[in-house]
Amino acid sequence: MASRYGGITGSKRISEDxxxxxxxxxxxxxxxxxxxxETGSVKSDLSEHKISTTAHKAENITYMGQVxxxxxKAAIDNVNGRISEIVAQSGDDITEIVDARGGFPVLGDRLNAFEESLGDTIKKGDYVYNLRDFGAVGDGVDDTQAFINAIASIPERGVLFIPDPExxxxxxxxxxxxxPITICGTTLEVNTQKATFTFSTGVFTGFEVSSPDTSIKNISIKLEDITSSVIAGIYYNSDENLxxxxxxxxxxxxxxxxxIGVKGRNVIVSEFKNVRAYQGTHGFYFSIGTSIKFDTCWAMSSIVTGYYVESYQYxxxxNCACDSGNSPNHAYHLNFxxxxxxxxxxxxxxxxxxxxxxxxxxxxxxxxxxTGLDNLGTGDATFATITNNSLNxxxxxCVDLANPVNKPYVTVSGDYFPVIIGSNFSKYSQNGTIFTDPFLNRANIRLGGLSLYESPFGGTICVATGRGLGFSKQPLGVMDESGGVWLGNFDVDGGIFVGKNASLPAASSSLRGKIIRIEGGTGVADSVYICRKKADNTYEWAKMD
Known part of the structure; x- marks a missing residue:
């Protein structure tokens, strides 16, 4: 039978055993x-293990995971191997993730290429086309057909993007x-030797624009032809309004x-901003149109005129400028x-x-x-010439910083005088006559009064606070319809001139106080009368002899 007493077997009764x-x-x-x-030993081992800083050997620790x-230990060895494969050491211990290079020599090149591609994608959109997509190379050989194809492919209101300004x-x-399209580059290269577009010898106009609603931005162009056949760098040309x-x-x-740098015909409601034209007969030449604006433009080294505009309004x-070592005849010339x-x-x-x-x-x-006017040294330079009865x-x-001392600042040919306010012009020429009054033709508004100096006669009208109205050098009065005969006036010395009449009008309340001179003929004295009210409230002419 099974053991009942700690492994001791027997067949006796319990009372007997x-x-x-x-x-x-x-x-x-x-x-x-x-x-x-045994339990105490195990417990002691557990306590020692709990406070111990020594880990088990990695190879003795089982692992289950993705590595x-x-x-x-095996998992760590595999991770270290992978890191060794993707990390390259070079130079001064500069690390670089090789996998991230993506075939580029260095990671920075890949990032730059991505940024350029991203920027190009953003710029293009649905209506933006890249000139490079049409086969343009930009190696200075011939990109003519690429540009022609691009213009033909772009829809109206589309944009042709010109990449890489270098x-x-x-x-x-x-x-x-x-x-109506937009041609848009990236930067403006202000360099007389470098251009975004170079037009070869034999090309006499760079861009000819014949459509309204066009825009050209952020490019530079150069025409290589040096013959008199050259027309313009950019020519706005149409029989209808552009x-x-x-x-x-x-x-x-x-x-x-x-x-001509920029030439325009029938251009209306348009703007030219930060446009620079170098050399040629004219920087800007526009005829027939209305409502145009030149903003911060610059005509440089023009031969004849910086800006010429005719048959225009508004x-x-x-902030435009014209300067030139070529000494053009005019900086700004307006005709009609x-x-x-x-x-x-x-x-x-x-x-x-x-x-x-x-x-x-x-x-x-x-x-x-x-400044620096009369660059030719001929003595012909003036700040402004007003001719052909230009008026208003x-x-x-305004100021002329370098006009020759013997020349007028403003020359007028015609019957209409300009109004000159607060400018430093002490010489003025009207139909060949030079006036040198230092206050000639100025109007100066000062605190406490207004002073007007009228040319060419040199008369002065002063309105001074607390002092009243004053006149000098000129009479004040009434002239006839021709403007050449005084009917009555205050003279320059304070005297009063009374106009002559052929006869006396009927005395009335409306003429009360009026003085009339009846001029006598040969051997007959003049008579002077004043209209006055009598005691009976009627009016009469009383002789003042």
Whole structure:
């Protein structure tokens, strides 16, 4: 039978087997003491392991995860191997992730290429086309056909993007813009030797624009032809109105003394901003149109005129400049222009006239200046020449810094005098007669009064606070309809001239106080009468003899 007493077997009854039972209890106690000793040892081992800083060896720790390896050591070895494969050491311990290079020599090249590609993608959109996509190379050989194809493919209101300002696209024929599009580069390279577009010898016009609603921005062009056949760098040319034309941040280099930087015909409601024209006969030449604005433009080294405008109305010139070692005849020449305003414009190195106004009306010069005029040394230079009966010319706060002392600042040919306010012009020529009054033709507004100096007669009208109205050098009175005969006036010495009458009108209350002189004939004395009220309230002419 099975053991009942600690492994002691027998067939006796319990009452008969006490000795064996006691022995069994002794065996159980011995076994329990042994188990207690083992438990204490295990407990001690656990306590020591808990406070120990020494880990088990990695190879003795099992591992299950994504990194290959059956134990922790194997997994760590595999990770280190992978890192060794993707990390390259070079130079001064500069690390670089090789995998991220993507076939480029260095990671930075890949990032730069991505940035350029991303920027190009953003710029292009649905209506933006890249000139490079049409086969343009920009190696200075011939990109003519690529540009022609691009213009033909772009829809109306589309944009042709010109990438990479560091290359030059050579063009071997005139480029025609005949639909409303935008041509847009990236930067403006102001360099007479470098251009975004170079037009070869034999090309006499760079861009010819025959459509309204066009825009050309952020490019530079150069014409290599040096013959008199050159027409223009950019030519706006149409028999119909070219409205909403925009030229901005554009540099035009003509390679010689022929041609025009920007030429326009029938251009209306358009703007030219930060456009620079170098060399040629004219920087800007516009005829027939209305409502155009030149903003921060610059005509450089022109031969004849910086800006020539004829048969126009409503023109703004803002902060424009013209300077030239070639001494052009005029910086700004307006002919048959109605309504033009010059704000803060200047000129330097001009041969004859800074401003020339011919058959024009309603011109305002505000804060304009000239320096280095009469660059040819001929003594012909003036700040402004007003001719062909130009009228309603106003010159405000202008200055000529270098006009020859023996020449007039403003020369007028015709019957209409300009109004000159607060400008430093002490010499004025009217139909060949020079006036040198230092206050000639000025109007100065000062605190406490207004002083007007009228030319060419030199008369003065002063309105002074607390002092009243004063006149000097000129009489004050009434003239006849011709403006040449005084009917009555205060003289310059304070005397009073009474106009003559052939007869006395009927005395009345409306004439009360009026003095009339009846001039006598030969041998007959003059008679002077005053209209007065009598005691009976009637009126009479009383003789003042």
């Amino acid at each position: 006490f000795q064996n039972i006691n022995l069994a209890f002794e065996n159980v106690q011995v076994d329990m003491d042994a188990r207690k000793n 290959p390896g059956n134990d922790v 290359v030059t696209y050579r063009i071997n024929q005139k480029l025609i813009i005949d639909k 409205s909403n034309s925009m030229l901005e941040n554009v540099f035009i280099h003509l390679n010689h003394s022929f041609g 023109i703004d010139f803002i 222009v109605r309504g033009a305003v010059f704000n803060g414009c200047g000129a330097e190195g001009i041969g004859k006239e800074m401003f020339r106004f011919q058959s024009s009306n309603g011109i305002v010069l505000n804060g304009c200046f000239g 010319i106003t010159i405000i706060g």
